[in-house]
Amino acid sequence: MNWQLLPQFAITGILAGGPIALIALGLVLIFKSSYIFNFAQGQLLLLGALITWYFSIELELNLWLAIFLAVVVMALVGFAIERLALRPMTGQPLLSIILMTLGLSQALQGLALLIFGGSQRNFPQIFSAGDPYKILTPLIHEGKNITLILKQNLVWSFIVAIIGVIIIGGIFQYTRTGLAMRATSEDHELAQSTGLRIRRIFGISWGMAGVVATVGGVLLATSSGLDLSLSLVVLAAFPAVLLGGLDSIPGTMVGGLMIGLSQGLVKVSKVAIVRNSAEIMPFVVLMIVLLIRPEGLFGQKRIERI
């Protein structure tokens, strides 16, 4: 282990976990209201980023206006997906629903490539790429204090992601719509019989998922560039969701940050193969979570009844 690198990689890992938490939030949103795990979230993210790019670069709009428009478009896309693809699946077995979102992910991936092309494009910088923040720590290595270097865009996307998680968490906890969503996730039929319009609630949660995906997509694209592989980043968020607990909003934050941290920590190692394991670290964590505590850290344990 290169111990002197540990603080740096740990903090970078945690910061990188911010966007993962935001993506995980989009997944939990849909799961909490409709009990559907959305494998197409990555493609929503990609579409959100591509549409933002289209508005800001191709149509040369102001960046913030472009993001706003993209958010609106993606909310509509979310509604449309719920109406056209998922509503016919209501009451179908789990396998059909999983396959529907998998099919959706393939269709959207193809559509994105068909319309926008596969080239790597420059995404407008939102946060200045200028001087990184430097923090002097009290830790001493070879007679000098260790300095932590934090890239500005990492720090800011982390902050935006955390704010996003807090806002959505607040909506769920304190508004009537949020209450309705929680009730719906508990039992669809029961919620409907108390007068909740569960179709509208599904629509709203998919719309919100579209919005969260756009924000996540923009954050990822601005720090690592925009091409079609953006949709693969989401795969790191699946383990984060399971680690935090599938139905827990604070869990997405903890899960996302822990996944980021685990990826940062293995990079400290001196052994090449351990260093290179950063890309599969989320899935190693996933296997451990599944074997030890399948419901996740904050998730509700479901008791089976016949």
Place this chain on the structure above:
Amino acid sequence: MAIQRPAGEFDFSYAYDMATIRRRWQWLALLLFLALLYTLPLYANQSIVSLVNRIGIAIIAVQGLNLLTGYTGQISIGQAAFMTVGGYISALLVNDLGWSFLAAMPAAALGAGLVGLFFGLPSLRVKGFYLTMATLAAQFIIPWFTRQAFPEILNGAQGLNVQVPVIFGIEFNEPSKYVYLTLTTLIITTIIAHNISRSRLGRAFVAIRDNDLAAELLGVNLFKYKLQAFFLAAVYAGIAGSLMAHHLRHINSETFNLVDSILLLGMLVVGGLGTNMGAIFGAIVVELIIEGATLSAPFFVELFPATAAGMIQALRPLFFGFTLMLFLIFEPRGLAHRWQLLKAAWRLRPFSH
């Protein structure tokens, strides 16, 4: 599924009751069909033979997935990862140890099966969606392992060049010869899959799928049978992976990827879950649709000139995704169900029911 038999046909012995092929004309039809398949390379052109070869290998992988997902109800999106295991093991055995392909393929199947057992272990504790995630983990961990571990043997991300299989002095070095290897393997795997599905093992699988708690109460050992399902699925994947690796003569960590896993699952759904015909129908139809995407690419290039370069990569997932979604909405029981309806209608003609 109640077996529909025409009026006037009786089972006069147990063997006849269990027989899959009951009438003389059915034997005739089967033999004619096999003769047609085996003489295909004589008159069909190279690209069709190559397509048949690809479909055959896909059917084997889907048959394995059918045992796990269709019969046992354990959803797996890691089938392609076990194909990677099979491909690598068979490539290493033939290349480095000089084994015959005839010995290397079963060894590859066994090796893939053991890896499948390991990734089936979470099925002890979790099910449904959570188990899907464990198979997704396999889909990432296994290709990573082939890229990073033992670079002097596995050759990292470059992958391995695989030798042409030689059996009894015959080199299977072109699609028109290789197709015999694929078809023969396919016939054997089909017979095994069909017999598993109607034996004690298959009935236990179905019991677990339909209600795992009830199955356990009836004395079906859940863990044992779930692991057996994982093992069998991975064995089939190993055979398919080994065939594909020797067909392509190259294998790396990207030869079988996540999209392939999704594709195999999609084939199963299009064909019909939990039916032996489904695996065959689904693989054929989806492979044909993907072939159609490739063929229709020039037409789409005129519509979307911006994407000219990546058109095939764009159309394949697009066509496949929409096919899968439409099947899920309009015919979730798949083509095998349509086939049953068609057979029933034929038997009852001219009456409607």
